[in-house]
Amino acid sequence: MDDNSHERVERLIAKARIETISPDERLWLDRHIEECARCAGLSDATERALQSLRSVTVQVDPELVKRTQLMVRFRAHQLEGERAGMLPVWVCCALSWILGIATAKPVWRGFEWLGQHAGVPNLVWQAGFVAWWLLPAIVAAAVLAFHRPESGRAGL
Amino acid sequence: MSAILCWFANSMELETQSLARGLRRRDPELLDHLIGQYQFRLFRYLLYLTGRREEAEELFQETWIRVLERGYQYNGKAKFETWLFAIARHLVIDMLRRQKSPAASPASLDDLGDPGEGKPGFEPANPSSAALIDLLAAEEEGEHVRAALACLPAAYREVLMLRFQEDLQLEEIAAVTSAPLSSVKSRLYRGLAALREKLEKDHGR
Numbered sequence: 001m002d003d004n005s006h007e008r009v010e011r012l013i014a015k016a017r018i019e020t021i022s023p024d025e026r027l028w029l030d031r032h033i034e035e036c037a038r039c040a041g042l043s044d045a046t047e048r049a050l051q052s053l054r055s056v057t058v059q060v061d062p063e064l065v066k067r068t069q070l071m072v073r074f075r076a077h078q079l080e081g082e083r084a085g086m087l088p089v090w091v092c093c094a095l096s097w098i099l100g101i102a103t104a105k106p107v108w109r110g111f112e113w114l115g116q117h118a119g120v121p122n123l124v125w126q127a128g129f130v131a132w133w134l135l136p137a138i139v140a141a142a143v144l145a146f147h148r149p150e151s152g153r154a155g156l
Numbered sequence: 157m158s159a160i161l162c163w164f165a166n167s168m169e170l171e172t173q174s175l176a177r178g179l180r181r182r183d184p185e186l187l188d189h190l191i192g193q194y195q196f197r198l199f200r201y202l203l204y205l206t207g208r209r210e211e212a213e214e215l216f217q218e219t220w221i222r223v224l225e226r227g228y229q230y231n232g233k234a235k236f237e238t239w240l241f242a243i244a245r246h247l248v249i250d251m252l253r254r255q256k257s258p259a260a261s262p263a264s265l266d267d268l269g270d271p272g273e274g275k276p277g278f279e280p281a282n283p284s285s286a287a288l289i290d291l292l293a294a295e296e297e298g299e300h301v302r303a304a305l306a307c308l309p310a311a312y313r314e315v316l317m318l319r320f321q322e323d324l325q326l327e328e329i330a331a332v333t334s335a336p337l338s339s340v341k342s343r344l345y346r347g348l349a350a351l352r353e354k355l356e357k358d359h360g361r
Binding site for chain 2: 046048053058060065071073
């Protein structure tokens, strides 16, 4: 047996546990391990290492769990309050949109009449109309952004 | 047989979808249940990453707060624990960033813990430190393992724990760690070899 075989065995021993190996690889590996004490020892050592790893247990303080459950409930209550507080904002946004759409035509005509009487180019009074129409949406977006429930948390 | 497998797959999907709906509603009973159900697994994961009880406990609480706040992001298509561990991992990285100086701020846990890729290890935790050892069950065999694990870089401990204690598939580990599959495999191979070597050395003393 050469060093290449031993290296291949070492890799297959790990691969069999981390991923999967083919039946041919399994057969080759088992035969080699039967004939090579060194590689058999390596296989046993790997199995022992994994069994030891799986045997590790962890103690969790029951008070930690209770505290966490309380904290989560409290935060849930806070978030519910914030959500309820945002309802009037959402209602205003909706009303603003509805009124905006409903009054778009007469307001457009109003801007058109003003523009013509003021002698400004069409582009100017049209831009003015767009700005007036978008203003409630911009204000609403700013209010919503300001009232985001979380702040200062990076990550997910 | 395939019908049975399909049935199991459908059942699991229904369960995760139900979980996703409960998280979107921020159901307090559901969250209490999840905190109790996953307490050991999550705490163990945080412990493996941080090596310190106080930090693991703090992050344990922060993780569940984050689960509450971002529950709408869980769509039920993957296992809940995959999403949970990913949240916990991000919080650990945030904590590391806050602890390190801005000049040496790591981009991720990956940069800190994979010596095999030419990067300095984040730990290992001081093997003589009682912090990690105190936390785990007092078993004679366990003490050797605890000491050996404490000597491994956090990135190796993490993947070993996810693969051999949580029994996650490699793709799931890649999703939790936001690392390529090849990196996950590489860390597992190196981590397993390092753990085996350390344990055999300790047993040989």
